[in-house]
Every structure is written in structure tokens, then in C-alpha cells.
Amino acid sequence: MRNAEHHGGTAALTLGALGVVYGDIGTSPLYTVKEIFGPATGIPLDAQHLIGAVSVVFWGLMLVVTLKYVLLILRADNNGEGGIMALTALAAKAAGTTPRRRITLLLIGVMGAALFYGDSVLTPAVSVLSAVEGLEVITPAFKPYVLPICTGVLIALFAFQRFGTSAVGKFFGPVIVVWFGVLAATGVAQIAQEPAILAALNPLNAFSFLAAQGWHLFVALGAIVLAFTGAEALYADMGHFGKRPIQWAWTGLVLPALAIHYMGQGALLMRDPSALESPFFRMFPEAWLIPAVVLATLATVIASQAVISGCYSMTRQAMQLGLLPRMQVINTSAKEAGQIYMPGVNWLLLVAVLLAVFGFGSSSAMAAAYGIAVTVTMLITTVLTFFVVRQGWRLPLPLAIASTAFFIIVDGMLVVACSLKFFQGGWFPLVMGAAIFMVMATWRRGRELLLSSLRQDDPELLPFVQSLSQDSMHLVPRTAVYAVANPDTVPQALMHNLKHNQVLHERNIILTVVFHDVPWIPFEERVKVQPLVSGFWRVEVHYGFKNNPDIPQALELCKAHGIAINLFETSYFLSREIVVPTKGHGMALWRERMFALMSRNAGNAADFFRLPDNCVVELGTRVQI
Template identity: 75%
Template sequence: MSSTFENDHPQRESVAALTLGALGVVYGDIGTSPLYTMKEIFSPHTGVPLDAQHIIGVVSVIFWGLMTVVTLKYVTLILRADNRGEGGIMALTALASKAAGSTHGRRVALLLIGVLGAALFYGDSVITPAISVLSAVEGLEVISPQFKPYVLPISASVLLALFAMQRYGTSVVGKLFGPIIVLWFGALAIVGIHQIAQEPAILLALNPVHAIAFLWAQGAHVFIVVGSVVLAFTGAEALYADMGHFGKKPIRLAWTGLVLPALALNYMGQGALLMHDASAIDNPFFQLFPDQLLVPAVILATLATVIASQAVISGAYSMTKQAMQLGLLPRMRVHFTSVKEIGQIYIPSVNWILLAGVLLTVLGFGSSSAMAGAYGIAVTVTMLITTLLTFFVVRHGWRYPLPLALVATGVFLALDTLLVISCSLKIIDGGWFPLILGALIFTVMATWRRGRELLITHIQQDDPELLPFITALSADNMHRAARTAIYAVANPDTVPQALMHNLKHNQVLHERNLILTVIFHDVPWIEDKERVQVEELVPGFWKVKVNYGFKNEPDLPKALELCEQHGLPINLFETSYFLSREIVVPTRGTGMAHWRELLFALMSRNSRSVVDFFHLPNNCVIELGTRVQI
């Protein structure tokens, strides 16, 4: 995320500090997967026998899945596909589209695929807090069955508190994330080692032959089993999404130095526990702890799941900001809560929509086991999309030979396809939920983008060409106001509507007129030296282009100060901003379906003001309304 300063990247600390921060933010989600994964794999609906051979096989599949999906795919390959240091599905989509070249059809297809991945991420942002917090609070039932009626109210209260605190930012809380997660992973490893020492036969799971044999023996049943095993890999996408915050090296160090060993030891510990006590399957994670440590374990697990949820919530804010600036969502109010910490922005509308979705999910499903069916499908489709986009980066961006590009991504593509197919079998059991959420958000994004295209086309279709028009004006002796007028436009080659209105109704022209265009590029950052481009057209008229990356915070007055370096000094105290505000009028006929036009009109009416979005001074803005039929 950008800071409140246009070209300031979050200041990098030492590798040790960044590695600690990465533990808290990046690995919270995958680090809390042991809470529910083993319980779901051996639940009655999978039909996996609870004996030593199958337990070793399951743990082997989990271990080698972590090695393949996380270590090889994300840590080794995907982290290399950075867009000027930034990661995540939107950054990768921009990178893949750029690498795809000038083929319009391919670029549009890649954009749509990326938008689908982004839409599914929001589904994950709803389910992750719900299942994580609920599975942690369910540990109270292990302490005493009498706590069962209080699990849902306590979970809802924790989630309410989590979302309510978002407005204050996570700059202070963020400093606690790393140490708590270090304690969490340390606890995972210690209790795992304790159980392994009692049943060392579980170490056979380190042999990949047991994983292969287990999967082969399942036959067609393998899809049902893998649909539960995938719960161990959820959260892997965060490694890539948060690369811009921490860098590759800290993320890799955290994974190989602590996270992978702790997860492996804990899953083996749960397997060892089940090998000598099959009754522990009710909640194998909390059964790892001695009775006197159950209460501290539940508290620590709840803290860890809150941290895991925070990472996804912050990711949703970041994704929304990028989508707005790439023209995929309407403008929303963004609050900057810190200039240095990771959780530095807060978007109220996204926050409360997510909270409503999370609470409905908790109350609707009622338990982490019921929710497990909904968890996984959105994540695995996003993982598949990431691999597909990475192929285009490897092939066209890095220019690897086709056979090498296929080898580099083909294995992961096949594995991701297996995971998607496996999770798709759970659609009836709850998998429909994130898919519907994703479909709704995809529809909103696609409608907004298409609506903006139609709107701009209709505005521009009758506008005269700019250069002949202002050439004629410059020769006119019309009275000129001794101020600077800035006309913000989408197309700098036609006459701005606001300029036409100014001439027609006020019969006045300013001494200095800037035709201003703001461009958001498909790169995360644009530095100050590349911020503005100035071109003098005729006496009294200049064309100014302001460039931003999709992670920069747009601030037009600050950007206009840079025009002085290009021979165009601007006195901002003697400047007026003329804006055209379009009122969308849906009509039946060509364009979009009528319901989509109504949706676009609704979003357009409620989108954040251009004045606020670009930080324009309120007392210097003149807005002229125009009704536009689409």
C-alpha cells in the first residue's frame, strides 16, 4: 500500500524486523490451518479409516503438499514474478497483461481472469475470519462441553471487536503480530515434538512414497480426500500478496526457518496422537495440549486467528484500493491510519460489508466443520488463476522457451486443477457460498468497467476536437479572467464539457487553461520524476498528464506543483478546478442489459466525490452536471 506521500514506499527496516513482521501478517492464515485440517480429513464424510497406515499417509500428503504448493510454487517460483516489487493477483494480472503484448483479445481475457481471481479473494476474506475464529473458540468445548452454547456468541463478539477496531488502524497492534505468531508457531512445534517422541513411527510420513501410496489407494475417492487436505494450504496466496510489504527474502526466511518446520511438526504430532488415541479425533489440535494448558492454548489460538483474519481484512482493503485505481470499482472513501505500518489504510464501506458477510457466515453455518465445505473452493481457484497468469509472465515476460515455461508451470497447473476439482465436490455442502460471493463481486466489477467505457464514449461522441477549437479561441479577443483554470478530462483530444459550459454560460476564458488527464498505469508505483508531463498547445493552453501507479495515493495539487520543473509554474491559490459530473440515465437498447445499467447508475451516484479522491481544495472547485444516457 502507498503512504500518504505519493512516491514514498513504506520504509524498509532490517531483514530481522521484516521477517518478524512477515510472520505476523503473511503466515497467520496458513499458520492456523492445523486447528481444523486433521479433524476434517478424518471426518465421517471422507471415509478415511483412522488407522496407522492411513494416518501416516495423510500426514505425508500434507507435508509434501506444503513442500510442493508453498515451497516450490510460491516461495521458489511465484515470488520471482514481482511487478516492481509488488505482488498479489492484481499486480500479477497487470504484469501478465503487459507481457502478453499487443494482442487485444489475450489482454482482455487475462484481465477478466485476474478480475475473477480478485473477486474470489473477497469470498476468502469473508470465510477466513469466520472459520478461523470459530475453530479457535470451539476449543472451549474441549475444556468443558458446557461451553458449547457460548461458542457462537463469543465468536461473534470477537469478530465484532476485530472489525470495530479497524478504524483505528493496526499500527500499534501490528507490532504485536510478529511476537504472538512466533509464540504460536513455537507452541505448535513443542506440542508436536512431544507427541512424536511418544509415537516416532509417524516420522515415516517424511517419505513421499507413503503420500503417493495413500493417494493411489483412494482411487476415485481421492478427490473427496484432497478436498479436505487442501485446508492445510489455504493462506499460501498471502506469501505473494504481501511481497510488497516485506520483500522476498524475509518471506522466504520466515517460511523455511520457522513456519514450515512448525507446521510439519504439529501435523506429525497430531498424527502421532491419533495413532495411539483415536478418540482424540473430536478435536486433535487441542488434545495435543495437557489439561492445565488448555485455557492458555484457546486464548493463544484465538489471538492467532484474529491475526490471521486481520491479514485477510487488510488484504481486502489493499485489493479494493488497487481495483478502484484500475477502474474496476467505484471510488470509495479511504482513510490512511499510518504512513509506515502494514495495515495503513481503512475503507469503511468494505469493512462493514465484510463484517456483515462474516457474521452471516458464522450464524448460517454454525460450526467450523460445517464451514469447511465452503472453505477451499475460492482459494484453490485463485491459486489456479495465479499459476495460469504466471505462465504468461514466464513465457512472454521472461521470454523462456515454451517447453521450459510449460515445465515450470505445468506441474503446478495440474496440481491446482486437482485441488479445484476436489473442492468442487463440496459445492453442495457449502462451496456454493464463496462462488456466489465471487460471482456477485465479479458482476459489480465488470459492470462498473463496462459502464465507464459506455459513459466516456457517449460523452465524447459529440465533442469537437480540442486543437482546432482552442486555436480559434486564442485568436479571439474574448475577456480573460486573471486566474488558472484546470479542466479534468478523460480524453485530452476533445473539448472538455466544463470548458464548453464556461464559455456558453459565463462567456469568459481564463488566462491560463490546463487540460488535465490523470492516468493510472498497470504498475504499482510511479515516482515524482515521472509524475507529470506538460505540453504547450497554443498560447494560454497546456496539456498536462499526471501519472500514478495503482498503489500511489492521488493528490493533484501536490502533483501540479511539479509542473514548475517543466516550465509551467502554477499558483494554486489562484487556480480553479472545473469538473464535469455525469448523471447516468439508464435506457433500454444497446449498451448493457438494463439491470446492469441500473446497477451502474446506482454505483455512479454513490461513488466517492472526485474532489475528495484527488484531494482538491473544496473552495476552488466548480462542478458542472451533465445528464448522459447509456
């Protein structure tokens, strides 16, 4: 098991977790209270409702974040890894061999992964925009410049991605420590002037507030849920920092700072209801407004960085699980395998973020869209956790139901609350998630049809190579590696090589790469070798969805299995299939055309598997699906 806690001191990991994991939930005070008492909710701005709303926020942080994520879900690690894809693999494995249940859980997990992309668009947009809007508090004259400044910050943020996070990562933690320190300090200053807000610590006030809302409860929850966005990051980043540092950072600094600050905003509004226009920035003296805007912008950029990096990791995992086509992956750190940059994903994400910024125009308008994707993902996480608790941990059924039913009810209420904002912008992340889900489903189904077509047309491998060994064929004193998806049929590249070049290499490796739904495959289990006939071997290379594929490195492991491969005398033959959509029993014609388009534009297999450029030969073939 790979455990991130062994890679460095716990204190350093805790500091790093503060910078990456808690940036999103830590910047929620910029807009949450303002939205709870905004015109859309209709909640009266008086002492009773302020105490009740802040009490709901506080106890929501205690139940949804602390109890559910910090104490329960962080225990559901997949070989030390977390996140919706890791949990999906864990739940599917725990569900046993029942095909229908396994497929259902995989579909649910893929849906959660697709919705994650909606969060990846909205988090940078709403966070950075809400921070820059603080300029309007300094003087209304800055209002025309808010969108251009926000655009400039976002473009700079995404342009910086190609340099990687390693150079600036060590500064993220200290900045966020300062941020949470400022949250706590400003909260204490306001509570000291209006200590009546401390009544929010009484859970009865939260219950009374919710009970008094009636059916209006869901409207209120639709705004209150903004305080919990970012909770998924606790679980998603567990593999990078370890469980303990994430738990200690939450209980030691983040939770106290957030609780104090939310009560501070409530205290401010009890004294000065006019501060609702921007309660966060109105907590600062006028002389401190510009530094506060700068600090808030830095904090939101850091929060955005975490989501962008998570989007890269999610995309790579989806690629290796066969849900997305290959895209270029650049490793930006020689030490940390998780620090990657994906140019295609980066620029598509920037375009989507800028469209969201200009489409919604303000953080308040965007807040209506922000939340629904997060809450659905939270609900999916809880559902998947039930199968881990019941089948994986073998807890009794009543205890498994008790440990997850409460959170399913809470998450379900939050989903319903956010669904009320569908026409105010909630459709945006759902449509985006549905589109990405369709892309994933089309790519996976298209690959199945493609491999099925290849199996029908290609001869079986073993009889074919047995016949070759009996022929007098000119042998080339090199090693040929034929990468194939189906190890039981003859590679197209081998057939073309024999037909057109009429030569055979002395050593021929039929190579298949298998990606598993576990994060890591250790080196001792990485390679499996099966001798076929003289001069032919079938080699399987196994990777987890967090491993970095490196075929030359894997081939060096074959020496322990009796094959000494000289990498300087090795040629790699790749088959490139040109997909031809046809009407038939496969997919709808428009989906087949979509698959053909994705296949044509898929990333280079040589780059993906780190093959040396001067040793690769690509041979193409047309395949109907």
C-alpha cells in the same frame, strides 16, 4: 523499482512477515486434521491412514507452498509487487500486443481478484470460529456462547480497523512467533510419545495413501487442501516485506513448525482416536486449555487482519484499474502508503462475515465452503505464471511447460476436489465471486459507454480553445483545473463555466489522470505537459495501481515543465455525470441501471484525488448510455 527490503532491517521485515503473511496458513492446524478424518471423508482413523494423510500434508507443503510459491512464483515480481492483480498486469504485458490474448489474461486475472473477496469473507469467519470453539473442549456448557463470543470478536476486529494497523502491527510478529513456537513444542511432545508418525516423512507413504483412495482421492484432497490455504498471501504481500524476508520466515520457522505440529496431531490420534473431536486443543494439558484458546483467538484475529488489509489493497487497485467505482480511502499511516482503511468495504465485509458465521454455524460446516475459492485462485496464478515464465523470462518452451504443467495438474486436482463440496457450501464463495465479477465487468463496460457518449456530444478541444483565444473574454487572474476522462474533447465543466459565468481564467489546465497496470510510477515520470494555445495546457498525471493519487502534489511537479502553479490561487472544476439508462446497443437495461446506481453512489472525486474542499466546483450533466 521499489524494494521493501530497503525500508528496514531484514530481521524486522522477517518478523513483520511472520505476523502478516503467515497468520492464515499458520492457523490451519486448528481445523485441517479434524476435517481430513471427519465423517464427510470416510477415511479410517488408523495408524496407516494417519501416517499417509500427514505425509500428504507434509509433502503438499513442500511442493505447493515451498517449491511453487517460495521458489518459483516469488520470482515473478511486478516492480517489487506481488498478488493476483500485479501478476495479471505482468502476464498481460508479457503476452505482447496480441489483443485477444491480453484481454483473456486480464479477464482471468479479474476472475481471480473477484474470488479473493470470497476468501476475505471466509478466512475471518472460519478462523475465529474454530478458535472460539475451543471453549467447548473446556466444558460443553460453553457451546451456546460460541457464536455470540465469535460475533463479538469479529465486530471488535472490524471496528478497530479505522485506527489502522500501525499501532498494533509491531505486536503481530511476536504473537505469531509464540504461536509457531507453541505449534512446534506441542508437536514434539506428541511425537516423542508416538515416534512411528515420523514415517510420514517418507513420500512413498503419501503416494500409497493417495493411490489407495481410488476415486475417493478427490474427497480426501478436498479436506487436505485446508492445510495450504493462505499460500497466496506469500505472493500477495511481497511488495510490503520483500522476497527474502518471506522466504526466510517460511524456511526458518513456519515450515518446520507446521510440519512438526501436523505430525504431532497424527501421533496424538494414533494413541487416542477419541481426540479427533478437537485434535488441536487436545494436545494441551487441561490446565493450559484457556491460555491455548486465548492464543488461538489472537492468532486467528491476526490472520483475519491480514486478509482484511489485503481486501482494502485489492479494492483500491481495482478502483485505480477502472474495475470498481471510487470509494473512500483513508490513509492510517504517515509512513506506510500501503496501510489504508476503506469504511465502505470494511462494513460490507463485516456483514458478509457475520452472515457466513450464522449461516454455516460451525467451522466444520464452513470448511466445506473454504477452499474452492482459494484453489481456483491458485490455479489462475499458475496459468498466469506460465506466460511470465515463457514470454517475460524468455525461457525455452519445454522448460516453461515443465515448470508450470506439474503445478497446473496439482492445482486442477485440488479444484476438482473442492468442487465436490459445491452443494455443501462450496457455492458460497463462487456465487460471491461471480457477483463481484459482474459488478467489475458492469462498471468497466459502463465507463466505456459513458466516455463514448461524451465523445460524441462534446466538441473537439483544440479548435474550441483556439476560437476562445481569438475572442475578447473577461479573464480571471487565477488558475482553473478541469479534470476530464477524455483529453481530446471540451470538458463539460469548462462549457458550463463559459455559458453561465461568462468568464475565462488566465491559466487553464485540462487535466487527465491515467492509471497504469504497473504498481508504481516514479516522480520523474509522473507528469506530462503539452502547451495548446495561450493560457491553455494539457496535463497528464500518471499513477500506478499502488500509488496514492494526489493532484495538488502532482501539479507542483509542473514547475519543471514551465508552468508555475500557485495552489492557493487554483480552482478545480469537476464534471459529475448523471447516467440515464436507455434501451439500446450498450448493455442489458438491468446492467445499465446497476451502473447508474453505482455511479450515483461513487465516492467523491475531490476526496479521492485529495483536492482542497474550498477550491472545488462541481458541475453536473445528464448522459444517456
